[in-house]
Amino acid sequence: MRHLQLMKYVNPRFAINTVITQRLMSKSDGKSSGTGSKDAKCKGTKDAKSSNAAKKSTEAKAKASDAAKKATPPKAAKETKVTPPKDETAIAGGSKCPPKVQPVAETSKNKKKLQSCDELLLGKSTRKQKKPLTAIQGGDLGCPGRTGKKPQIVAQHSKLWQKISLFGVLPMIAILTLLVFSTRSEEERLEFKNYEHMYRRTKRYWFKDGNRTAFHNSHFNALPPAGYEDEVDESGIGQDPETDKDKKARMKEFDKVVKNWRKHSSKRDAQLKKEAAAAEKEARKQEAQ
Amino acid sequence: MSTHSNHPFHLVDYSPWPLTGAIGAMTTVSGMVKWFHQYDISLFVLGNIITILTVYQWWRDVSREGTYQGLHTYAVTIGLRWGMILFILSEVLFFVSFFWAFFHSSLSPAIELGASWPPMGIISFNPFQIPLLNTAILLASGVTVTWAHHSLMENNHSQTTQGLFFTVLLGIYFTILQAYEYIEAPFTIADSIYGSTFFMATGFHGIHVLIGTTFLLVCLLRHLNNHFSKNHHFGFEAAAWYWHFVDVVWLFLYITIYWWGG
Numbered sequence: 001m002r003h004l005q006l007m008k009y010v011n012p013r014f015a016i017n018t019v020i021t022q023r024l025m026s027k028s029d030g031k032s033s034g035t036g037s038k039d040a041k042c043k044g045t046k047d048a049k050s051s052n053a054a055k056k057s058t059e060a061k062a063k064a065s066d067a068a069k070k071a072t073p074p075k076a077a078k079e080t081k082v083t084p085p086k087d088e089t090a091i092a093g094g095s096k097c098p099p100k101v102q103p104v105a106e107t108s109k110n111k112k113k114l115q116s117c118d119e120l121l122l123g124k125s126t127r128k129q130k131k132p133l134t135a136i137q138g139g140d141l142g143c144p145g146r147t148g149k150k151p152q153i154v155a156q157h158s159k160l161w162q163k164i165s166l167f168g169v170l171p172m173i174a175i176l177t178l179l180v181f182s183t184r185s186e187e188e189r190l191e192f193k194n195y196e197h198m199y200r201r202t203k204r205y206w207f208k209d210g211n212r213t214a215f216h217n218s219h220f221n222a223l224p225p226a227g228y229e230d231e232v233d234e235s236g237i238g239q240d241p242e243t244d245k246d247k248k249a250r251m252k253e254f255d256k257v258v259k260n261w262r263k264h265s266s267k268r269d270a271q272l273k274k275e276a277a278a279a280e281k282e283a284r285k286q287e288a289q
Numbered sequence: 290m291s292t293h294s295n296h297p298f299h300l301v302d303y304s305p306w307p308l309t310g311a312i313g314a315m316t317t318v319s320g321m322v323k324w325f326h327q328y329d330i331s332l333f334v335l336g337n338i339i340t341i342l343t344v345y346q347w348w349r350d351v352s353r354e355g356t357y358q359g360l361h362t363y364a365v366t367i368g369l370r371w372g373m374i375l376f377i378l379s380e381v382l383f384f385v386s387f388f389w390a391f392f393h394s395s396l397s398p399a400i401e402l403g404a405s406w407p408p409m410g411i412i413s414f415n416p417f418q419i420p421l422l423n424t425a426i427l428l429a430s431g432v433t434v435t436w437a438h439h440s441l442m443e444n445n446h447s448q449t450t451q452g453l454f455f456t457v458l459l460g461i462y463f464t465i466l467q468a469y470e471y472i473e474a475p476f477t478i479a480d481s482i483y484g485s486t487f488f489m490a491t492g493f494h495g496i497h498v499l500i501g502t503t504f505l506l507v508c509l510l511r512h513l514n515n516h517f518s519k520n521h522h523f524g525f526e527a528a529a530w531y532w533h534f535v536d537v538v539w540l541f542l543y544i545t546i547y548w549w550g551g
Contacts, residue, residue, distance in 0.1 A: 158443050161436035165455065169429040173422075173459070180422045189475060190412060197401055197481040198410045206328045213477040220475040 189220050192227035199224035211238050297364040299354070306347040313339035348507075352524065356516045366523055373527045377534050380497070384538055387493065388545065391486040395550050402481060406550065411483050412475040413551035419466050420547045426466070427536045430459035434505070434529050441512075444519040453509040456532070460502035467495050490546060494538055501535045504528040 201224055204210030211223060218229045223238070242250070313336055320333030355361035361369070395406045402408035414420060437452025471488075478488040508528045511517065517525055 158440040161439050165433045165436045169432045176422050176425050195410050200479045215471040
């Protein structure tokens, strides 16, 4: 190495040689260590002596390469120096490692194939087979609302619902009917007040008398503007309030009726007195006899 | 005609029912205009008669196609199912409008009503009397219609007959009790917003109970004529779906209008 360094200053050609040699040395060192590690990985079961022997062999190879470099001329040295390391490493690694790696890959591929086969088999069984659309409904075909499997009809379903219906639901209806109608009581109605929002009549109805609703109840439903039917004169319901003239006329008629009533009442009183007196006379005669 | 075809769909035959149905609907809505303006319901009644005759014969033809002619393949049945589902969805939204009106008024009653719910002058029903009995009746009818359905899927003819019979009977009983409640009501449809929303919601529910009862009765008659098999009975399933829908609407009605709003 020192000779080569000294030659730099004497002749520039040898400088190139030094650079190449340094690179080769570093490469050879790395490769030798790499091969050692590979050997150790591949030959895990071997002894330490065999590993030492491998190291010695690599050292010997390195020495041989160095000797070759010194002897050859510069041009020839370039060509020969590059090729040997590659060949050495390739031969050493290739022959040992593949047998261990390939089986693993093959087993994994086989497993994948097996899984895919299983999936295919399962998929066929689980896949829903759609019914042909041209199939006419009826017969032994499946239900229209369900695709694929026929529904597993179990007789217990209808029996279950029959029991629920006949022994659970219908008796409940009967019991509730008895409870409701036995505890039912008539409610009192509210006092009539002619609220603006109640008893709305914007037009007359097209049925009945035009003032009563379809489900009119004479006791509970009041009629505007008077109120409940059994509290007011029905003939006046829905009519306009009377005017002053009508009121005066009505009062005149009322006065006439009152006068007639008084006359008749006075006459009736006199007649009653006469009858009473006559009755007393007859009573006295009978007592005298 | 042969039942063989190279496609699963039902290419319908010529039929007069869409035309007569349209005529019936037009006559009905024209009759409503006449009714509201001239107090005359004759045209309205005529429209309803035309519509009823149309739907009867249209569904008769559908039953014949499915039962005797074998035209209801799996694909056709799927279409009928989606049709029924969408119809029930439209009914749900129909009732949402009544509940909306009720909650609009009941959650913030106006000052004119006394700022209270029920409004002043209203006595509400006792929810634990006949309304509770009606709730039990509808729930019971849900159980009996389920019994009929399971029996039908197990090819048990007599049990299906009994289940359907009890379901129809309970529907009629519900209607009778509801009519009794209407007659005994201490308020009318004209008594404030309470009476209006109450009778609109419960009235339309009552009409739907009548429709559902009729639907189930038709299924009972078809069953007695051996129209259904254990695999092909969508008409019955549609009636059961509709009946369960009516039941659920009543639960909402009972909880919100009778119980909470009472």
